[in-house]
Structures are given as structure tokens and as C-alpha cells.
Amino acid sequence: MNGLTFDVAHLLAGGLVLISFMLLYQDRLYALLNVYAVHALVLSLSVAWQAYIQDAPHLYVTAAIALVFKAIVIPVALHRIIRRLGIHRDIETVVGIGPTMLAGMGLVALSMVVMLRVTPEADPLAREDLAFALSVLLLGLLVMVTRRNAVGQVVGFMSLENGLVLAATGAKGMPLVVEISVAFSIVIAFIVIGIFLFRIRERFDTVDIGALDSFRGERR
Template sequence: MVSLSYDIAHLLAGGLVLVSFMLLYQDRLYSLLNVFALQAVVLAGAVAWQAHIQGAHHLYVTAAIALAFKAVLVPWALHRIVERLGVHREVETVVRIGPTMLAGMGLVALSVVLMLPLTAAENPLAREDLAFALSVILLGLLMMVTRRNAVSQVVGFMSLENGLVLAATGARGMPLVVEISVAFSVLIALIVIGVFLFRIRERFDTVDVAALDESRGERP
């Protein structure tokens, strides 16, 4: 039983990293949002499984929050934003897929090399979880750096936050208050960013952040 539960937890956390890779090469906004919703579902599964094997019932609440907010509410809201902005046909390529994927692999390797020796004294499950969580965080950052569309940067940020939740649930004894506040703050961030998206759009007729640079007089 111990080894099976370990394997399932490993599978779910690994799935999260895999979905992060999928996020990296989505160049259309609707598919990007769909994959993000998929990541939230996988996250909810991983958290729920942690709740089951740790016997920590409050983690079920975390899983439910993840499912409700990140798998349903946030993608739906972003869908509507994309629709209303009319940018669903935009294709963005800042850095090509190949180098991005290679960089992502390098980041996963880095987080494994870093985390495993650091946490040598912990139990194996927590170690794997932390390594995967760090990978998800770094991949989210990488996405924010390589995209130029503001919506995809928001998705990168949310996916980074998924990694944080995974790390928090992997470590035992994280109180529910922390998770609720994290989820809440992310929601507020979404609202703020949504408002800003419309502001940017109103002003520059595009959500390409490069327009901001032009307005600051850096590009002719």
C-alpha cells in the first residue's frame, strides 16, 4: 500500500510537470487556457491524494478550491476576456518551441539536482514533491519570460502558483488558512490583472506588452 500510494502521488506530481511542458508550447490562447484548466485538475487530484495518504482532511478543501477556482472559474474568466478582447486568433512566437523545451528540461534537471541532496533527511515522497514543485515554479517563470501576450503571462503566473500549492501540500502540517489566503490572493491578482488588461487594451488597442515599451519611447 505504501509503495502504491507513493507511486500514485509520484504519478500525479509528475503529471503536473508534464502539463507545464504542454503549456510551454501552446501558441494559441484557447488551447493554452484549456491546458491550464487541465493542470488545475491534475493539481486538485494530487492535493486530494496527499490528503488521503496524509490523513489530513483539510487538504480536501484545498483540492476543492483548486478545482473550483483554477480549473473552472479562472479559465472561464480568461476565456471571456480573450473573447471580449478579440485576440483568440493571435499566434505568438517569441522564442521558438525547441529551445524553450530544452530550457525547460534544463530547469527540471536543475531542480532535481538541487532539491534531492538538500532534503536527504526527509521522507522520499516529500522530496519528490518538492523537486516537482520547484520544476513547476521555474517552468511558470520561464513561460512568463518567453511570452509577450499579457494573457499568457497571466497563465504563466497562475501555473507558477500551482507549483507553490503543490510544494505546500507536499510538506506536512501546512495549515488551511495559508492555502485559503494564497488562493484568495491569486484570485485578487487575477482581478487586478484583468482590469489592467482592459486598460492596456483601451489605450493601445492590443494586449501585446511590447506596446507598453513603445509608449515609453523605447522603440520607434
């Protein structure tokens, strides 16, 4: 049973890292949102498996939150925002896909080396899940900094937050009150992001960060 427990936990956590690379590779908004939905789905499965391993029923609430809000509600709502605003569907990147993927591999290697060395006394399953979680977090940050489109940066931020949830559940779970507050924070942040994108589109007729920088330069 221990072998199966480790294998399934590593499969799901490693799957999140792989899907994070898929996020890095996407150059279309709809494809990016679809991949993020899969990312959130795998996160919910990973959290549910941790709930089973740790015998922590409150983690099933976290898994349900990830499934409903992150895998379904948020991607569907962002699809509608893109259609409503008529946002350009291509994603412009700061650097090419090749260098970005190489940087991602470097971040994953760094995560593994750092986390496995600083937690030598921790439970083997927890320390390896934390290494995967740090990889997901750093890859989400990389998605944010390499995308010029505001929606792409929002998706990068949400994938980064998925890494934080994976780390918290791998480290023997989070208190239920924290999970509920995180869920409400996500909903509130999403509402603010939606209003923010509408206002940008209304004022500047674009959500491209480079175009906004150019506009700021012209005003000077």
C-alpha cells in the same frame, strides 16, 4: 500500500511537470487556457491524494479551491475576457519553441539535482514531490519570460503558483487559514488582472508587451 501511495503521488506530480511542458508548447491563447485548466485539475487531484496520504482533511479544502477556482472559474473567465476584448489569439514568444523546450528540460534536471541533494534526510515521498514542485515552479517562470502576450504571462504566473501549492502540500500541508487567504488572494488578483487588461486594451488597443514597449519609446 506504500508502493501504491508512492506510485500515485509520483504519477500526479510528474503529470503536472508534463502538463507544464504542454503549456510551454502552446502558441494559441484558447489552447493555453485549456491546458492550464487541465494543469489545475491535476493539481487538485494531487492535493486530494496528499490529503488522503497524510490524513489531513483540511487539504481537501485546498483541492476543492484548486478545482473550482483554478480549473473552472479562472479559465472560463479568461476565455470571456479574450472574446470581450477581441485579443489576438496567437501567442508571440521571445524565442522559438525548440530552444524553450530545451531550456525547460534543463530546468527540470536542475530541479531534480538540487532538491534531491539538499534534502537527503527528508521523507522520500516529500523530497521527490518537492523536486517535482520546483520543476513546475521554474517551468511556470519560463512560460512567463518567454511569452510576450500579457494573458500568456498571467497563465505562466498562475502555473508557477500551482507549483508553490504542490510544494506546500507535499511538505505536510498548509494551515487552513493560509489556504483560505491564498484563495482570496487569487480571486482579488484575478479581478485586478481583468481590469488591467481592459485598461490596456482601451488605451493601447493591444496586450502585446513588445507593442507597449514600442509605444513607450515613441513617447520619449
